[in-house]
Amino acid sequence: METKKQRVFSGIRPTGGLHIGNYLGSIKQWVDLQDQSNDCVFAVVDYHALTTHQENLGKNSINLAKWVIASGVDPQKSPIILQSQISEHTELAWIFTCLEPLGELYRMTQFKEKKTGIKEGAVKTGLLAYPLLMAADILLYQTEIVPVGEDQKQHIELARNIAQKFNRKFGKVFTEPKVRLSEAPKVMSLKNPKKKMSKTDTNGIALLDSAEQIKAKIMLAVTDSAPGNEMSQGIKNLFALIKIFAPELLANFEKEYENKTIKYIDLKTELTLAIGKHLQPIQAKYSQISAGEILNVFRASREKILPLAQKTLSEVKKAIGIL
Numbered sequence: 001m002e003t004k005k006q007r008v009f010s011g012i013r014p015t016g017g018l019h020i021g022n023y024l025g026s027i028k029q030w031v032d033l034q035d036q037s038n039d040c041v042f043a044v045v046d047y048h049a050l051t052t053h054q055e056n057l058g059k060n061s062i063n064l065a066k067w068v069i070a071s072g073v074d075p076q077k078s079p080i081i082l083q084s085q086i087s088e089h090t091e092l093a094w095i096f097t098c099l100e101p102l103g104e105l106y107r108m109t110q111f112k113e114k115k116t117g118i119k120e121g122a123v124k125t126g127l128l129a130y131p132l133l134m135a136a137d138i139l140l141y142q143t144e145i146v147p148v149g150e151d152q153k154q155h156i157e158l159a160r161n162i163a164q165k166f167n168r169k170f171g172k173v174f175t176e177p178k179v180r181l182s183e184a185p186k187v188m189s190l191k192n193p194k195k196k197m198s199k200t201d202t203n204g205i206a207l208l209d210s211a212e213q214i215k216a217k218i219m220l221a222v223t224d225s226a227p228g229n230e231m232s233q234g235i236k237n238l239f240a241l242i243k244i245f246a247p248e249l250l251a252n253f254e255k256e257y258e259n260k261t262i263k264y265i266d267l268k269t270e271l272t273l274a275i276g277k278h279l280q281p282i283q284a285k286y287s288q289i290s291a292g293e294i295l296n297v298f299r300a301s302r303e304k305i306l307p308l309a310q311k312t313l314s315e316v317k318k319a320i321g322i323l
Contacts, residue, residue, distance in 0.1 A: 007175070008033055009143040011043035011083065011134075014060035015053045018067055019204040020275065021187035021197040024244065029147055029184055031072040040078040041141050041305060042068065044298075047083050047090065047133060051126045052114075065294045067207060070285035079301035083137065086302060088309040092136035095316060096162055097129060104161075105131060109154055135159035140309050142175040149182050170319035173312070185240050190221040193233035208283065211276040218272045223264045231257070238267060246274035 010033070012026050034040050044061045053060070065080055073080065083089055105111065105128050115123045138146055138159045146156045156179045163174035189195045191203045198204060203217050222234035231239075235257075243250050249270055256262035317323075 005037060005039040006144045007142060008038045008040045008145045008147065009043070009138050009141050009177075010040070010147055011045035011048070011137055012064060012068075013049040013053075014044050014046055014057060014064040015049050016056070016060055016199050018064070018207045019187075019197055019199065019201070020207065020241075020279075021204070023067075023071065023207055024187055025149065025182065025184045027068055027071045027073075029182055030068060030078075033147060034073055034078045038145070041143070042073060042078055042080045043083050043137060044068075044080065045083045045137065048130065051124060051130055062291050062294045065297060066286050066289045067282075069289060069294075069297070070282045075297045075301060079305045080297055081301045081305055082298045085298060086306060086309055088140055088306075088313045089133065089136050092140055092313055092316060093129070093133040095320070096132040096135055099166070100132060100162060104158060105129065108158070110151065131155045131158050132162075135162050138177050139163055139174045140312050141305065142308070142312060143177045144175055145180050146177050147180045147182050149184070149186075153179055153181065166316075166319075173315045173319050185244070187241070188233065188237040190217060190234075190237070193222055193237045205275065207279060207286075209279075211272070214276050214279075215272045218268045218275075219265075221268065235264075238264075238271060241275070242267065242271055245278050246270055249274075 010026070010030060012022075018027075030040070030042055044064050046057050046061050049057060049060070061082055065082075068080060069075065108131055111128055111130070114127055134155050135158060138156070139162070146159075148156055156177060160176050160178070163176045167174055167176075187197045189197050189201050189203065190205075191201070195201075203220060205214055205217055209217070221238060222232075223238065224232050224234055226232035239250070239253065239257075242253060253262060253267055
């Protein structure tokens with residue numbers, strides 16, 4: 001008997017140059033989800049990016065989609081939509097804005113973290129309402145599974161809660177989504193391994209980096225010692241990367257570490273070669289994809305998925321009495 005495919009929704013914000021943390025945490029997960037024969041809807045969520053980035057949104061959206069396709073996502077199998085091209089996202093988000101109490105948004109951990117350091121009164125409304133648009137993204141496509149990291153789990157729980165409350169009050173309209181926690185490891189900064197690798201991290205390994213640039217950054221990676229026999233965060237980070245990019249070498253380096261015979265120059269050299277080897281074909285394919293091809297992908301994906309978005313929004317409007 002053929003197993004029923006599960007609808008999966010996942011989105012990435014187009015906020016600029018990508019690094020290997022973005023690739024491993026999001027893009028590679030999309031490839032794996034597609035290859036597991038799920039019914040996937042992938043999105044470049046440009047409206048979400050507006051909460052923090054207002055420059056080069058069009059260019060960043062196109063480049064993000066190029067990386068997604070170059071990494072192995074097939075838009076013939078899994079639509080790659082541009083959020084702003086499907087107005088049902090924002091329509092449904094407005095309906096949720098009118099139904100959800102403000103307290104639900106104020107308790108969101110990510111809102112509390114992101115507004116830190118911003119002057120009181122200067123926090124943008126979009127930062128607060130972000131989870132409602134995210135809920136609309138998910139519920140619009142009758143999503144069953146949402147793969148996220150631990151830091152986004154609360155947002156998916158809110159979307160599920162919104163679906164439950166709406167269904168109880170107005171009748172069954174929404175599928176209640178479930179969280180699937182990502183198994184992707186966190187890639188930490190090479191210079192400050194207590195923080196995640198970020199786009200502002202000058203030592204972050206960008207997907208466009210040359211072999212020479214990758215080598216220079218990895219050679220500067222922190223390998224300081226920790227108290228007692230504990231492995232330092234910097235060394236843990238390098239071992240985590242070896243496990244991903246050169247798993248066949250992991251056992252040998254672990255043994256050398258335990259025997260205190262490890263030479264970090266050797267580990268860094270092997271890691272440099274492995275990351276370069278992994279990224280080279282992706283970079284080559286990325287360079288061959290034109291902006292026009294991506295616009296065609298967005299157009300075709302919209303045509304494919306729009307009927308479902310329209311059907312869901314129509315049912316929502318009918319349920320709450322909007323003509």
